[in-house]
Amino acid sequence: MVVWTADWVMRRLLQLVLFHTAWEMGSGQLHYSVPEESQHGTFVGRIAQDLGLEVSELVPRMFRMVSKEHKDYLEVNVQNGILFVNSRIDREELCAKSLLCAIHLEVIVDKPLRIFHVEVEIRDINDNAPIFSASEQILSIAELITVPGTEFPLEGASDSDIGSNAQLSYKLSSSQFFTVEQKRDEHNKHLALVLKKPLDREVTSVHRLLLTATDGGQPQLTGTVRLVINVLDTNDNPPVFNQSVYRVQLQENAAVGALVITLNATDLDEGINKDISYEFSNQIPVHFQKIFSINSNTGEVKVNGNVDFEDINEFDLQIVAKDKGNFPLSGHCRVIIEVLDVNDNAPEVSVSSLSVPVPEDAPPGTVVALISISDKDSGANGKLNCSLWPPKFPFKLTSTFKNYYSLVLSEPLDREQVAEYGLIVKVQDQGDPPMSASISLVVPISDVNDNAPTFAQPSYTLFLRENNPPGAHIFTVSASDPDVAENALVSYWLDEKLWPLSSYISVHSESGKLYALQPLDYEELKLLEFQVRAKDAGLPSLCGNVTIQVFVLDENDNAPAVSQSVEEPPALVVIPVPSGHMLGKIRALDADSGYNAWLRYELHEGNSGPWRVGLYSGEISTTRMLDEVEGGGSQNVLVVVKDHGKPPMSATATLSVSLVANSQAIKTDARLPRTVGNAKPLADTANLYLIIAICSVSSLFLLVILVYVALRCQSEEKEAMMYGPGTATLVCASEVGSWSYSNRHSHILAGVSGEAGGKSDLMVFSPNIPACAESGKQQDLLCTTAV
Structure with missing residues (x-):
């Protein structure tokens, strides 16, 4: 119940x-x-x-x-x-x-x-009984001269409990001479034995009493001590202090030997009954006597050990002054020493909890660490200020509870700028001089996928010779990602949204190498334009892209084709024929472009007779005056048509010429070719003007390109695009002159003066440009430049 x-x-x-x-x-x-x-x-x-x-x-x-x-x-x-x-x-x-x-x-x-x-x-529960420091207390009281009401200090009991469990009451065994009382002064309570009536040593020389201390707990616990009271004779004046309680202040860590107070008691007796010696009361705890000492002759109380405010901030010393009579009498006083705190303890700081690494997308206000601080000193010496260094970092300290601080994220993070923060938490007290302590924290930042792969340039321009070997490596794209681990693991693929490329180009998903899957034919395909995309392996993944333009370069893989050999029936020439008379014209076309389609005409080595052929016009004319029929009147002129490719390719054409006298000319007059005197054909003049105009425009274009390349070389490092074992150059050239493309529209200079073919190439001549290196077949296949 x-x-x-x-x-x-x-x-x-x-x-x-x-x-x-x-x-x-x-x-x-x-x-x-x-x-x-x-x-x-x-x-x-x-x-x-x-x-x-x-x-x-x-x-x-x-x-x-x-x-x-x-x-x-x-x-x-x-x-x-x-x-x-x-x-x-x-x-x-x-x-x-x-x-x-x-x-x-x-x-x-x-x-x-x-x-x-x-x-x-x-x-608290009442689990500790009152305890006296000794089992017996001995007092000496003079007979007769001690008046009733005189108090004799007693050492009270102590109780480790608190509150009502430590509230002690005292009871003295039955006695007609003594009673016990608890006295209260401004400082605390003290116990005293009170004399009710004078003592008579001759009746009773020793009084033996039992003092019982009872606490206020439930159930009550008790402790006892025996009181032995010796009744003294004669010496009727005890030493007397000028005050019963002395209060002094002493700084902690006072040096050993430092004077605390000098006590002085007086005795009205004479002789040895007036001589006084000083000592600590037996009621003083033993460890107090290790910290302080008293000179028995002078009454000086000095520091004898370590005074530490954090251990004990107040000492209550009970001093006894005894005279040296045969029956010594004593006087009592108390010295209360208040210890003043000195800032002799540095603050302490520690980390209770640390949550790292911190994701770089962590929102401001995220708690990173819990920090506790403390100081054993008191007052201003124990008041602490906590700060964070360096203050510009995206962290701050917030006070949470008493001496606890939280390290909180104050600004957004970016691991790509700072991957790890080194912080110092400093704690300083308000003492004079102040003392401080610090602790270092390392806060690593973990990566999130917040950066897409990027290429060094938005686009690249490549030049690839036609008839490349299948599977040839033509270029390598590379994208960088400032993230780490899988967030920076980049893979590549072709974007085929515009038009399918799988039959022409492929890209290695890991290395970014571009391969030409089949030989390209300039005559069918002159430009491949596509995008390569780079994707990282983060979640979610991010992408970047680059545009690639592959221009197909022409090779001399088509021989000239003669479109017209000789007018049928064979040409009739009426004797005499003046020198320079045009007999006919050879027309030929080449499916290639540039130098590979630039044709020249030569007489075959086996030809004989007074004939010549225009080097670029294909016109066949006489070299001298013909006034008689030679070689039976009928001859074949064999013409060789060559292009300027390396190696050159050629074709042959035959013109049959019949020489007839004037009498025969009447019959065939309608079939003879008509010329006007010795005038040079208009086609030669038009052809010459066209060549001059094209050379002028090409020279101006080349000058602009050279100036542009020079400016680029001053601001950027030269980039060489590799193909196979060699290094590709900017422009390819032959021993006749260099050539390049003017975007996608151009013209052919064919062997027929004044006529334009179905090609779309622009011839640019510049003999001063060095030719491509020919260290290998694959090296000569590709010339590239980055736009």
Whole structure:
């Protein structure tokens, strides 16, 4: 049966009110209480429920409880979220005489990181009985001369408990001469033996009494001490101090030998009864006597050991002055020493929790670390300022609870600019001079896929000779990605949205190498324009693209084709014939372009007779005056048509000429070719003008190209596009002159003067440009330049 006392109910109501107030003011701080000496497994509280956490998420969110100072007194069952006592808790061992004894816990969960503060109050139980420092106290009191009401100090009992459990009351065994009283002054209580009537040594020389101390706990506990009172004779004047209580201040860490106070007591007696010696009372704790010493002759109290404010901030020394009579009398005083704090303890700083690496897309306000600071000093010496260095980094410190700070992300991150931050948390107290401490933190930044692959240039222009070998490597594209790991792993593919390329070009997905899958024919395809795309392996993946233009270059793979040989029937020439008379004209075309389609005409070595052929016109004329029939009147003129390719290709054409006298000319007059005297054909003149105009335009174009290339070389590094084992050059040239393309529209200079074929090429002559290197077949196949 549980008995509810009014006092217990009032205390519980007060605790509930205090707990509610602390909850409202502490922004979510939990407060529990548990009596000391509770057994293992004692229920403290449903911490998961009170924090608003689901029991099922405690393990996945790495629920953990941190107690910096208090070992493992408490534990949480992560299966049900209950806080319970894990080991014996002795409030007196944990908090000594402190009125408020509590264990401060930090509860930390991840995903997201959250920190809760829990305070578990340790309630005192009456488990310590009052204790006297000695089992017997001896006092000496003079007979007769001691008046009733005189007080003799007694050493009281101590109780390690607090509150009502440490409120002591004293009771003295029955005596007609003495009683015991508790006196209170401005400082604290003290116990005194009070004389009720004068003593008579001849009646009783020794009084033996029992003093009992009882605390206010439930149940009450007691302690006892024996009092032995010796009654002295004669020496009727005890030493007297000029004040009963002395108060002095002493700085901690005072040097050994430093003077604290000089005491002076007087005795009205004479002789040896007036001589006084000073000593500490037996009631002083032994360790106090190790810190201070007293000169028995002079009464000087000096520092004898280490005075530390953090250990003891006040000393109560009870001093006894005795005369040297046969029956010595004594006087008593108290010296209360207040220890002044000195800033002799540096602050302490530590990291309670660190969540790294931090994703570069983490939003501002993300908690990175929990930092705790402390200082053993008090007052201004214990007040701390916490700062972060360097201050320009995207982090800041925010105060969370008492001496706890959170390291919080203050600005967006970019791992590609800074991959790791080195931070220093500095703590400084407000003492004079101030003391400080610091701790270093390394915060790495993890990558997210926020950068697309990029190419060095938006487009490339390539020149590829036709009839390339199948599978030839023509170029390598390369894209860079500033991300790391799979976010920077780039793969390539062709964008075939415009038109299918799979039969012409392929790209290696890993290396970016471009291959020509089949031989290209200039006469069918002059330009391939397509896009290569680069994609990283991040989630989601990001893409970049580059435009490739492949111009197909002509090779001399087509022989000239004679479109017309000789007029049928054979040409009739009437004798006489003047020198330079045109007999006919050879017409030929070449399917190639440029130099490969530029034709020249020559007489075959086996030809005989007075004939010649125009080098570029193909016109056959006489070299001298013919006034008689030669060679039977009929001859064949064999003409060789060659292009300017390397190696050149050729074809032959035959013109049959019949020479007749004047008498025969009448019959065939209608069939003879007509000429006007010795005038040069208009076609030769037009052809010459055309060649001059084309050369002028080509020279001007070449000059512009040279100026452009010179400017480019000053601002950028020269880039050589590799093909096979050699290095490709900018422009290909032959020993006659260089040639290139003018976009997609051009003209052919054919062997027929004044006529334009169906080709679309522009001839540009510049003999000063060096030819392509011919170190190998594949090297001569491709000339490239980047646009």
